Amino acid sequence: MTVETNVRLLGSAEFGATAVIGDDSSCHLTTASGFSSSAAHMLGGFSKLMSLNHPHLCKYVEFVRSTVLGNAGFVISEHYSRSAVEELKECKKLEVARIISLLQPILSAFTYLHSRYITIGCFSLNSVLLSSQNLVRLAQYGLHCISGSRRDLEYCTYSCWYIPPERFLQADIKNGFICRAGDIWSFGIALLELSIGCLLSEIWSPKQFYSTLIVLIRNKERDGSIFSLLLAEIQQKKPNIHITSNITIMIILEKALCVLPSQRPTAKALLSIISGESNSYSNVNKDYSFYDSKNDEGSLRESVEHMRESLEGEEAKTTRNLPVHEAFFLWKLCGSSIETILINHDIIKANPPVIALPYLVDGDCFMYGNAHIRKYEFTPDIFILPSNNFRNRMKFLNESKFLISFEMEEKTREIYDLSLMVKEKDIEYQGRRMLILRRLLSSFPFKKSLLFCECCHDIPPLYRANLWSALLNIYWDIEKRFIAIDTFSPHSSDRQLLVDIPRCHQYDDLMASSIAHRKLKRLLKTWLLLHENYVYWQGLDSLAAPFLVLNFTRLASAYSCLESFISLYLHDFFLRDNSSVVQEYLAVFFHLLAFMDAALYTHLSAMDFRPELFAIPWFLTCFAHILPLHKLFYVWDVLLLSDSSFPLFVGLAIMEQLRAGLITTHFNDAILLFSDLPDLNMERLVQYSLNYYNTVPASCTFRQFASKHVREEYAMTHYTVAELNEFCCPRISATDVIRLTEHSSLLVVDVRPQYEYSRGAIVGSVNLPPYGEEDTLDTIKTALMNAQSAEHVVVIVDNEHLQRAKKISKLCVVEGYNRVCVLDGGVQKVRSMHDIFCMPA
Template sequence: MRPLKDAQLGAFTFFASALPHDVCGSNGLPLTPNSIKILGRFQILKTITHPRLCQYVDISRGKHERLIVVAEHYEKSLSDFQRQGKPASLEKVLQIAYEVLEGLEFMNKHGLVHRALSAHNVLMDCKGNVKLAKFGLYHMTDHGADVDFPIGYPSYLAPEVIAQGSFHPSDPSRDEAPLPSGPKTDVWSLGVLLFELCAGRRLLQNIEISERLKFILTLGCMDDIVTVLAEEHGARLLVDILPFESLCICIFCVLRATPAELLGDPVFSGISCHYTPFLKPVSLFSSSLRCAHLELPDDISDLCKDDDDDYLSERAIDEVYHLWCLAGGDLEKELTNKEIIQSKPPICTLPNFVLEDGESFGQGRDRSFLLDDTTVTLSLCQLRNRLKDVAGEAYYPLLEDEQSSLPQSNSSNELSATVTLPLIIRERDTEYQLIRIILFDRLLKAYPYKKNLVWKEARVDIPPLVRGLAWAALLGIEGDIQAKYESIDKDTPIPTDRQIEVDIPRCHQYDELLSSPQGHIKFRRVLKAWVVSHPDLVYWQGLDSLCAPFLYLNFNNEALAYACMSAFIPKYLYNFFLKDNSHVIQEYLTVFSQMIAFHDPELSNHLNEIGFIPDVSYQEYVFPLHKIFHLWDTLLLGNSSFPFCIGVAILQQLRDRLLANGFNECILLFSDLPEIDIERCVRESITLFCWTPKSATYRQHAQPSKVAGDNGFGKTTTYYSSDYQDMPKTDLSREPLALCDLKAEVSPRISAEDLIDLCELSLGGPTKRSRAGKPKIVAVDIRSVEDFGRGHISGSINIPFNTAFSSDGELLQCPATGVLQNYRGRVIVVIGHAMKSAFAAHLVKVNFPRVCILDGGINKLKPTGLLTVPSPQI
């Protein structure tokens, strides 16, 4: 969106038509409220950006089908010329006509018709340029079908529109709706506006002129009509543009010109050269150069001019509105203060009521449900006061500054303290969000050059306003995604269509945007595009839930939603959507079970005892949207193994209830997942991830190797720097294991190279130590004393299997096992030729956490030369 500049934020409200409560659609579901239909159609209007159009910003839905629209606004309009009571100059009339036509032509290219063109909807900015307001009302209301009032003003409506009369879908006297108005409807309205500008007054202000007009219109000669009207109103100036006006005020719609045709009229030959064609800004993901049209001013010093230090006006309109809401802005309160929204006592809302003496009272039609198109200006004083301590440097952060991403200001200490607060508080802090939004905006504009910095800042948090683009950057989206999306056939019927149609009405239907008809259409297109473009995969139920977050965040950019989903699935759910995915799912669940045993053996033992295998690894993808956003902010920073940690973190929040219940109760618990603390889940999942050896989550059915990279959490917080799937394979790497053998093992395996790295053998140190100096890992060699003496890992402890456990499987209390008790809570790597799986299983059975097995045993380490032999005793 363009900067706020000298514009203001304005809001107006209206009611959608109410639907009967006892009527259902053909699918048996309740009818979608008209207000939700309007909300869905409105979204595309936010993408319509042109210098001659007021930018739409937001729409909110209130009680009783009330809708409040927020848009760019200016106090001055053509109505001011009418109030002056004198004709405008010819130059001004031509300027206004040309600029209105520019706006109308741009709208027409996007399939829009104004239909509500009037003097008070043609606004003027501080430089006197035209800004068309309320141009989307006709579109968002489905050509007026979803509201109880007509779109447009009788004084400006074209004859063919008036001839159609009013229409409402519930009207039994009308069999079908009239055809929607076309671009030529607005041309008539423009002609009336220009006539009023030339006359300096409103047209047809009394009945005599109205009757005379009716007589003249029957003649069908437009030159005579304009001449007579000019004489009646003293608009001699109109004669100078008579040919042009005749093309506008033409009774027959077929003969009337379109905005595009009128822009080339000779009347504009003297001013058209002063206007340059509008170039739409290049989107972030495209094949075009984003800097191709950048120009420096002739005088570089112009860039350094201070315009009253009003830095906020340089920010985009949607940013300013977002911050206005965070600073305490309330749309309904603003409209109530201006008496646009009026509350009535409940008794006054009854259609009829009777007093004790029998006297009855009834009310006519409540005029509050009609259209009051008054636009209320939203005051930015409270927002500016909230941001008064933010230094000017904060609006232009230096991306190369490695000191701090937080600028220096009077409140820098407060901002630094805010980072440590819970995420939900940070997202509601106006000053903090301003800093984060500006920083991410600059980083994303420099994407992919600044991709590493995007990752770095995303580790702190992601501002909700830029979440869609930030996710796309984290997923590595690049190139001309729009061209690729458009090349996919989304119209030809395919067998999957039926299943998609069934699933969509059940997916996140609590959300107003996704439940709208436009939301369903976009759902259908994006899902079908994915199915068609992945012929080796199939549609499984649940794919719509994966699509929902991306579609919600990129509602007006289906191509980006499709690109994000296409990048997300192979990274985290590789081959989950194969026609036969049983082997993939079974391996995934087995590894997940091993992760539960690794981090919470007591819970693992209980779940195995009752025969319950939780599928939380998939449940985490179908949380409510507001929870998914915060969860995926962190998920997208992790590699393909991070979902396992999220799943374990979820189970640990449900731990007490799971341990206290049996199989049936656990099934019911997961069929209706209780409230989960997402921030705690994210925090604990990162901790679990940092304790998990990277090879422990190896899956042979995971995504093939790519270029290794940072896992997103940084090497300072974890000693696992990348996805194990991405690591180059060596003789020390973990070998694939048959599914039956994988299921037979309770604890996960780790590779020899992982053990070497964790024990820091190449560095000469015996163990990996934390900052506190305590060992985080211990290697337990379960071979016999003789074999251990022939060569072992430096720093490992020897606990022969036959001496550590009794015949009935109980852990013996011997000095060696006493040492093992001292390592409870550390990562325990079991090493041996055989029985290592049984030894690890015994440790899990007695609730030893973080137990894993060395893949390949001691034989894997013999070729490395890292085994040591104890010196003989003298």
């Protein structure tokens, strides 16, 4: 459902890093803050590579933006140290069967990439990697894809001997003609090298090879293949070279080395020549999926010696059986910095900034002068990242922690009590958590309740997208509905989207890319088109951004998450006339503030500083407008495990952190404080939100416009916004009063006249009858102070009109008593409940 059924395991692979340098001179997409960097464009394009899943492609893992070298980035991928070039040099002459076994997976990978409109553009034999199990996988196939046809790269790297004629004739043009037919030519050259047992670089220099090709093309009388002419030139240079005489190979070479791109066959056609399309994906299960039934059957016939060897290698098995993306996540937790490693190994060299200063910077921040000094020197080859630290750390992990039985295991509560930041840096903890949640996701929805319980502890960042989808009940049968929506036709919100999207979370590298802008626009327009009763309100873009970032390559899933989230937590917030919904929400929030912090509520009320002045963006976007994404994720991790009232408690937790600055400020200073929020402690914010959520009676958050996503349905009185504003504290239901009575954690203050009180009252209540025009709390002050010190709820009980309850509750709040609320519906709601209502003594 929410986790891939085929997951690439690390196996014998290492992690390879390729440095890419962006070229902003070719970047023409402007944002609200100026030009969007080419590195941001590459990051947006990289998401497409991460979505690729083929057994003969090395898995791309992550694109890391440089923090030191400006517009540089590092592409991280699965890598193997041995390539087809090494095998060719060792064997000198490959057998036909071996050549065919190399060609089939290469063409299979070509077919897969071309079917997804991905051109490799820089294929060579060095790109063909061999694993320790002799599996063939293609590397460095995505640089052309992420660079926008190389326009975003300052340096274009390729192997000179594999460039097709249509490209080397345009060698001086940076964005020259690159097409899928060019990949077929490069494949043909690689096959020619395998067939003759020699690299062309050992025969000609680049200049000599270009000259030879030009002569051959000019001397050819008609269009077609130059294979036979090129072979004759090779044999003339090296008479001892003989080509493999196999009819299939000769046919492929003849077709692939046609001069005109239009005459070259497709990868799919070449694949059918070799083995037939039906066999193109055979023998690819090993080292690719989590579970293979054939391997399991084989283990039943395993010899004792082999079992002993397996047990001795058990330490390495833990690492080898990790999914590639999990392994790299844990590799980073070992304290390794990719950028530092590459700089220390001179993969990238930069001049000191002091000598790279420009002579002039204009108003658009373009720099003039010293441009050559500001450029970086770098090695374009893949650099294998050191993994000894990671593998040693994995070797000494407590293996018993990774033997999991969901039905029988005892929960290790002590480790869950660690702070969130400590848990996110603990390699053993994260490894175990990812294993648990990966398995639970694979069994979703059958283990749904157990998945929710595990998510209550924390959500591993690597599986946040899948887990959020599960928590929002998203399934994968949503693609057809999403792609059927026409988001290209004009819409009434287009103009506002054009303004808002380029400003949405632009500090985030991914959101700053042009691809993210296009996807966010499509996401928002789809939601608007499918919900015609709603309109676009500013902030909807910020609300959609977290789902887009997490599901960047699965836009249909991002949409479904957004749709589900709004229906659960922001019901009717995006109506054209949403004033009643928003105003009720703010009124309930202000009541809850009085419940938890009467002094702060009183201070804000005295200067008429109401939530309308600061809290609308909070609740309209569930804090997506005021919190950066990396902090928002922590809040929503908990929010998705709670009901629709949880954002109210997050707002209270924010007010708690701002309290010291608010309690003594005047109106103008308070406005300034909220316009530029200080840095919030997220761990404290989440913890306080949960504390409020678990201690405040649920009925105190009742809203008539709320969704059905609540802890309990309450039959409470519906008030207009004006009537709600007459209260200065929340209302509580009779059901919650019963619960509090059972735990002896409340003080009931009955404010009816004494003659009504004597006819029946809640057990243990105190009576505060009216004594004249001026009400006072003197007679119950001791009881209130005791309740305050014990953190008990103070429930004000009145008749059904609640007129005096409003006055007494306001008096309690003004005098600084917390946890004050009014019984909704008055004494009539509990009169029939004989276990708590009786004649007072």
